[in-house]
Amino acid sequence: MITYLEAIREAQAKALADDPRVYIYGQDVGEFGGAFKATKNLASEFPGRVLDAPISEDAMVGSAIGAAIEGMRPIIEIQFADFSTPAFNQIVNHAATLFWRTEVACPITIRLPSGGTAGSGPFHSQSMEGLYAHYPGLVVMTPATVEDAYSMLLEAVAIDDPVIFCEHKYLYYHLKADGLPTEALPVGKARIARQGRDATVVTYSAMVHECLAAAEELVVEGYEVEVVDLRSIKPLDTDTVLASVARTGRLLAVGEAWPWGGVTAEILARVASEGFGLLDVPPRRLNAKNTPVPFHPNLWGTHRPTAQTVARAMRELLRL
Amino acid sequence: MITYLEAIREAQAKALADDPRVYIYGQDVGEFGGAFKATKNLASEFPGRVLDAPISEDAMVGSAIGAAIEGMRPIIEIQFADFSTPAFNQIVNHAATLFWRTEVACPITIRLPSGGTAGSGPFHSQSMEGLYAHYPGLVVMTPATVEDAYSMLLEAVAIDDPVIFCEHKYLYYHLKADGLPTEALPVGKARIARQGRDATVVTYSAMVHECLAAAEELVVEGYEVEVVDLRSIKPLDTDTVLASVARTGRLLAVGEAWPWGGVTAEILARVASEGFGLLDVPPRRLNAKNTPVPFHPNLWGTHRPTAQTVARAMRELLRL
Amino acid sequence: MTRETFAQAYRWMLLARLLEEKLASLYRGGKINGGVFLGKGQEALSASLGMALRKGDIFAPLIRDQAGRLAFGEDILDAVRTYLGSKLGPMRGREGNVHRGRISEGRLPMISHLGAMISVVCGALMARRFKGETGVVGATCIGDGGTSTGAFHEALNLAAVEKLPLVLIVANNQFAYSTPNSRQFACKDLVDRAVGYGIDGHSVDATDLDPCLEVVGKAVERARSGHGPQLIVAHLLRLAGHGEHDDAGYIDETLKKSGLGRDCLQRAECALLERGWASTADLECWREEALRQVEEAVATVQREPAPDPGEENWCALSTPHLDDTFGH
Amino acid sequence: MTRETFAQAYRWMLLARLLEEKLASLYRGGKINGGVFLGKGQEALSASLGMALRKGDIFAPLIRDQAGRLAFGEDILDAVRTYLGSKLGPMRGREGNVHRGRISEGRLPMISHLGAMISVVCGALMARRFKGETGVVGATCIGDGGTSTGAFHEALNLAAVEKLPLVLIVANNQFAYSTPNSRQFACKDLVDRAVGYGIDGHSVDATDLDPCLEVVGKAVERARSGHGPQLIVAHLLRLAGHGEHDDAGYIDETLKKSGLGRDCLQRAECALLERGWASTADLECWREEALRQVEEAVATVQREPAPDPGEENWCALSTPHLDDTFGH
Numbered sequence A, B: 001m002i003t004y005l006e007a008i009r010e011a012q013a014k015a016l017a018d019d020p021r022v023y024i025y026g027q028d029v030g031e032f033g034g035a036f037k038a039t040k041n042l043a044s045e046f047p048g049r050v051l052d053a054p055i056s057e058d059a060m061v062g063s064a065i066g067a068a069i070e071g072m073r074p075i076i077e078i079q080f081a082d083f084s085t086p087a088f089n090q091i092v093n094h095a096a097t098l099f100w101r102t103e104v105a106c107p108i109t110i111r112l113p114s115g116g117t118a119g120s121g122p123f124h125s126q127s128m129e130g131l132y133a134h135y136p137g138l139v140v141m142t143p144a145t146v147e148d149a150y151s152m153l154l155e156a157v158a159i160d161d162p163v164i165f166c167e168h169k170y171l172y173y174h175l176k177a178d179g180l181p182t183e184a185l186p187v188g189k190a191r192i193a194r195q196g197r198d199a200t201v202v203t204y205s206a207m208v209h210e211c212l213a214a215a216e217e218l219v220v221e222g223y224e225v226e227v228v229d230l231r232s233i234k235p236l237d238t239d240t241v242l243a244s245v246a247r248t249g250r251l252l253a254v255g256e257a258w259p260w261g262g263v264t265a266e267i268l269a270r271v272a273s274e275g276f277g278l279l280d281v282p283p284r285r286l287n288a289k290n291t292p293v294p295f296h297p298n299l300w301g302t303h304r305p306t307a308q309t310v311a312r313a314m315r316e317l318l319r320l
Numbered sequence C, D: 001m002t003r004e005t006f007a008q009a010y011r012w013m014l015l016a017r018l019l020e021e022k023l024a025s026l027y028r029g030g031k032i033n034g035g036v037f038l039g040k041g042q043e044a045l046s047a048s049l050g051m052a053l054r055k056g057d058i059f060a061p062l063i064r065d066q067a068g069r070l071a072f073g074e075d076i077l078d079a080v081r082t083y084l085g086s087k088l089g090p091m092r093g094r095e096g097n098v099h100r101g102r103i104s105e106g107r108l109p110m111i112s113h114l115g116a117m118i119s120v121v122c123g124a125l126m127a128r129r130f131k132g133e134t135g136v137v138g139a140t141c142i143g144d145g146g147t148s149t150g151a152f153h154e155a156l157n158l159a160a161v162e163k164l165p166l167v168l169i170v171a172n173n174q175f176a177y178s179t180p181n182s183r184q185f186a187c188k189d190l191v192d193r194a195v196g197y198g199i200d201g202h203s204v205d206a207t208d209l210d211p212c213l214e215v216v217g218k219a220v221e222r223a224r225s226g227h228g229p230q231l232i233v234a235h236l237l238r239l240a241g242h243g244e245h246d247d248a249g250y251i252d253e254t255l256k257k258s259g260l261g262r263d264c265l266q267r268a269e270c271a272l273l274e275r276g277w278a279s280t281a282d283l284e285c286w287r288e289e290a291l292r293q294v295e296e297a298v299a300t301v302q303r304e305p306a307p308d309p310g311e312e313n314w315c316a317l318s319t320p321h322l323d324d325t326f327g328h
């Protein structure tokens, strides 16, 4: 059995082993193996290629851009996605514009341990994928499974463009698979995580599992809900979403981020404009509440969508 | 006649005159009067209350938060909206969370000279309103008229919460009005900028004028298009948008920002979920192209929506 | 150094230590959600700051400032309630552990992003100046790692330009989480940064309460009397993990046994006895008094309600009518 | 100082000055979109850096580095094409004015955000180290105002920790746009920052070509030979507006008449004559040669096509199949 977190470690080990241009840079990623142990033992297995950084997110990402220009393939670990704000400028204004301005590619991977866990509070829980997806020039991955965590991280390193890799902390230890995949869907293709005929739920990252659990709950009520796991939110696989909605006529978009804008808005906007005729009833969405992410597990469990609230939203959608 | 830019200056003069808690802090805002002259003469009219800041956007906004905690009402001028990235952390993680965490309000106004003008290029042209609107705890204003520039800026200073005030550089000198308004719609209320029966165009900021021009173009073709100026994108006046769509049955959302996410996605998502039955045809949107904002006027004029491309999108919508 | 000051500082240090030991034990018992971050070894420094500040001053403590918080007036209940997530705490369950404060009492609650509090304290001091208040001091703390943030630099420079009465303590406890000084900066001593900002710099051996009280006291006095920002760089070792989840296996034994590894609390205790400022009976009595306070606070808080999501006001704005409530 | 070096530097300075004068006149004639930013008064400093660098080095110039760009190999056409928005320029009309470079030739194009290029040069140098290349230098420039950015601090500290062969020139031209040094920093001299990073610091009077060549040359040599980052703080005055739209009315006459206000180009010219390194005829001939280059380049570029939006590839990714083309 291998966990989501171990898969991330294995992918990095393989990237380091296969490609001498790869190196890892981030706070505490060296001997210590990272705050979450995603780089455990890599510093000793790959001497000189897994380096501790000072607490300087802006310079970390800036340096990665410079190294990429010179042909390297840096992986930057930001300790928590929330701490990518000091690096925001280098990510969105420098990495994302480099190729467009210069015709020189910028193959950097920025790992963002994302999303909420109980007791983490407003500054260790954020889901920033929608912000990065807004900018041209970035690829934004949001793996929901152990297999995707592994294969998509390898792809992230292989891609010539900057990739924001949003790995979900809630899945780190919880999620296990029998082994590592040998093949995978290409980046940009969504996955039908569960087939169904009655409604389509489009989601990504940790929310895939809440949606799957909700779908199971609805089986006894006689409903078969299809769950689409976007895998990457940019590019966003509109075709797969539309095809599913074409089968079911109903759409619910679920995300862990805040309600204004973001992934769920983009999904509804796309389906409304390109798949209007496919919809039998108004599409809906479910997001976190419109406040910072609260610390206390009681509050946190209500702030984010859960299997229960997703199931409730599904029921409402199905009864329309 | 008073320009949009002068209205911003006048609003600041009035805020300083009326309320001793107000001060202005930003690069070159003092004796020099600001890069755009939005604070012209204010330093001498209000000695000690209009201060030049070092090139330290993070610290500028951080200091404003501290001053607000102590009862002041700072106005921060960021020289160009694009340079708010170094302040991103203090804005979204500190100002936006302060009240929710502490029950102490954070009445700061951050002025962001926003949007494109010919020859400004990728780092002096950005429209960042959608990013800030994603975060809970911020009010995001996007005035499109001289009157709103004035009255909304006064309101921004009066509001107890942090306000991101996106003033559009393209309107600074172009847009003129006969005088300053004495009354205004409250923040959170959209304005019907032009009445029409055939379709609704929802937009904000400089794009209001492109949409109005496009609507005029369509008159000879026999169409009357209604133009809704959102005025503030957070809160976003969904009721006014829905009421308009109820009258016209058709929706086009137009924004100058990038296509993934942002204001236009949010509008379509809201109308699709809450006003599905009001729509006679699929809703549409028109945004800037999915690249950084180009320098050359030829490219820039194609990158952003213009009266011409809006008119084309309207025609397509009307012929559906 | 008077007996009163030294003994008082010691008692804050002791209370902080015992409170944190209790929190650590609650953590091990699974009673605390999220992390627990101890100031073990940093109490002398932190208490000295808390004591040098006055009512009306501004203090933005960081993660290892339990002693300073107490000395500056934090009720022990605030700490326990925030850690245990009581609805009655100052953060009402919205925030946890070290992310607490009471702005009305001049204690600003930190956000997690290192360096971010410094400019906020600067702004509070600017506000006091605008209001014509003098003689006020604003203080905040940061670690060796936090000095590498852009936020640290921008804020310290701003403070220098504005000549604000800011006291910034850098607790160089040799590590930022697992990262040693050698991977964090390359100057000989972080106090060498002061000259580059044009501000006063002070060094202190923070394993020893005497120089802490003296150096911190002097710096606070200088700030208060108009000498502009004061940078204090304190040398010490973190005597705990980064958080209680961390066994700090990366800290070398020789370092622990070096002068940096001395426990300021033990040293202060010895000094009290040596100088005849306290008897072993006094020490015992103070310890019991502190323990009692801790136990009482924990017992109280454990009976308090957790926040109820149904009663929670899910609104981040202070102006409710401006909240964008679409879809709620 | 040899005649050859000095005269060569002078000629780069002259070419830069004349090119920029031409650009300014095109701007006044309404032929340029966006701003025009001159390095007038900073040519000695900038040319010295460009000349001290070698092929294979990395250079990220900033806004006032026309002379250094030329000395490091920039074709004058690159400058003119970028300013005039020619489709054939290195930025293809996507970027303008000073936002240009050719990465393949080691000249990195700046983004506007001040301070951002420093860490990028650091990373390029890390890459060279990973690849086992030695003897390489990475250089970049910034103004007095740019030193207040967090990006400046983070990058310089990172360079120091990694002991990278970085040369960072701070051109203290007394103003950041309209903001004087007194509102920008409070240390006596920005070179006082070096000790706080544990790196070498150098001061230079940048109105004078001799010390520029010497100090910059030495710093580049020290970086190249493994002495780690080199901070050069140059003292001078901006002899133009912030951009050509700005009359710089905020610059005091006394400052202009002070030693800082001396024109490095004139001084170098005098030195050439005094030392017998050039005759007035030589100078005249060099000027004509430079003018001819400038006029030729402008004439060429003015006949070149502007970018055609219809032909433009509206894609920001190098991997087109990953582009999210929805709704295009």
Ligand SMILES: Cc1ncc(C[n+]2csc(CCOP(=O)(O)OP(=O)(O)O)c2C)c(N)n1
Pocket (backbone or CB within 6 Å): A027, A055, A057, A079, A083, A086, C063, C064, C112, C113, C114, C142, C143, C144, C145, C146, C147, C149, C171, C173, C175, C176, C177, C238, C242
């Ligand atoms: C901007 C930012 N990046 C990363 C972190 C994650 N983080 C929390 S504490 C810490 C180490 C801090 O070390 P130091 O400043 O030396 O303080 P100490 O823990 O030693 O007291 C890190 C990296 C953070 N809080 N903020």
Ligand SMILES: Cc1ncc(C[n+]2csc(CCOP(=O)(O)OP(=O)(O)O)c2C)c(N)n1
Pocket (backbone or CB within 6 Å): B027, B055, B057, B079, B083, B086, D063, D064, D112, D113, D114, D142, D143, D144, D145, D146, D147, D149, D171, D173, D175, D176, D177, D238, D242
């Ligand atoms: C982060 C950031 N904030 C603001 C600006 C706007 N800006 C461009 S140049 C400039 C002044 C720069 O002054 P200085 O660094 O001294 O360089 P100089 O122009 O004097 O050469 C400012 C404020 C910017 N480019 N980047």
Ligand SMILES: [Mg+2]
Pocket (backbone or CB within 6 Å): C143, C144, C145, C171, C172, C173, C174, C175, C176, C177
């Ligand atoms: Mg430390």
Ligand SMILES: [Mg+2]
Pocket (backbone or CB within 6 Å): D143, D144, D145, D171, D172, D173, D174, D175, D176, D177
């Ligand atoms: Mg300058």
